[in-house]
Amino acid sequence: MDPFRLLELLILVAVLVGFVGLLLRRNLFLKVLAMDVMGSAVVALFVLVAARAGLRSPILAAPLAPGAVAAPLPMADPIPQAVILTAIVIGLSIQALLLVVITRLARVDPSLDLASFDAGRLDAEGRR
């Protein structure tokens, strides 16, 4: 099997595992962690897409001497790398915000079980 396809498949399995974790886990913290698994898989996917053309970072190491020709090394595609850098920053800030909210919610139920927040049960307590 083509190694590119194999890696792509593994990454998509990781996305799916994250999604199933989000669906099935009862603990809020684990849900956020499952979302992070999905996020990391997407980062891996973009890195893989960028590495399709080559592995070397597309940065010139030293200025070339006049007249010299750069060695034709296969470079990685910079576009997906630039895109995923933005997405990593956004993902990190969202994780931070969610974890702050979870620490506040832990005052309602320290075990962070979904059932104590969902299905309107907080209505009765939250509007005390």
Next chain:
Amino acid sequence: MAPPSGETLLIGWLLLPYTAAFLAALLPPLARGLALLCCLATGAVALAIQAGALPASLSLLGPYGVSLQPDGLAAPFLLLNALVCGAVVLDSWRRTLPGPFLLLLMVLHGGLASAFVAVDLVSLYVTLEVVGISAFLLILGSRSERSLWLALRYLLIGNTVMTLYLVGAAVVYLAQGSFRLEAVAGAGAAALALLLVGLLTKAGLFLSGLWLPRTHAEAPAEVSALLSGVVVAAGIVPLLRLSGVVPALAAVLPVIGLASAGLGLVFALVEADAKRLLAWSTLSQMGLVVLAPAAGGLYALGHGLAKAALFLVARRFPGRDLAGWARRPLAAGVWVPLWIGSLSIVGVPPLLGFFAKAGLDRTLPGPTGLLLSLLTVGTAAVYARLWGAPLQEAAAPAPAESAWSPGVLLLLAALVLLGAAEASRSWSPELLPAAAKANLVLAAGVGLHRLLQPLRHRPWFRLPDLEAFPDLVGGMGVVGAGLLVWIR
């Protein structure tokens, strides 16, 4: 010095809300004025686009850079953004607002404006995340445990679908080597399905939009007005743009729209809470917006203005329970906006909603047009439940704030004046039968309401609760899997 070019003006306008938000953090007394300035600038840009005074497309940083399209499709949404945000600022003019409300409002405003004009997948991702995070922080405003949970739910769902959206974007880039929307057409069904799950969930459509009613109903009134008025449109605009360039989507989207309209309508008819009724109606109306890209902008404008006004007056409802609604009189400052806003959504002439609905009717083929009329009968039956309350006669003992909110007045004036402008622009004898039909539909809706009213006391007259967290994630999964199988 030469006057600045159209491009410079556009970039300055897109940067203005963020600069203003930064300035408001340093100089809080200026915040209200700056927020209004941002709204005025967006309104001016929307009018300039209509007049054709600005470049219709803009490409920054080369072929892989940011591409923007401030075109006719974006104009009504930009006007909606300006009016709803402006109304929220005016509405809270005399009250002290919780924490950084105005600052977040400006960031949200800027994010929405960028989302309405962005036409590449990556810019869309960034702007949708900006909108999501600022809406999350706005929902958190009241700091109650309930709003903590709702905000967490909103961001968790939003970020999950945007992750799926990014997978779709990666597949598009792999197949086409570009992030532009046109590239999606040739990227295959899987990429389209993943992108759609993200956009449909953000737009609050069908099963993937089940997060919407509880979030919109439980948020503070100003935030509900923003969420139901404009924030959902951030997902709608890319969907409309995509359906213009991807033939496979143009076949799928109307079906999802009709399903969403039906789902929202049935739940709104059974609902027992006034704010939740409005929120379910948003889910239903968004389904109608995506039926036809050509008429969707005007429809979203009409609906957003009316729904924002309704949510803004919801703060002054004497109670949210619909069971005793007809026995609780409403003050004139609530009663009049309630009637005008809901009549516009039902599509009664000469309000803006009527022209939006007539425009939508013209672009739809026969059977879909008939379905639209049936759905409108249902919508009239939904809002007829809010019309039962009598008008309060004697003036109440002087309330702490004035009886009429300037923000609500702005929205109502926009509904009437834009309706008049639309009437003078698109006047034709064909509108007379449409007006007769609208009145017929209204009468049928009131009749349906009378028919349903006795059933509401029966114990079997209720629907399952589909809004628990696993249901939301499951709904997204079902929509995604369905799209994967369906799209060819």
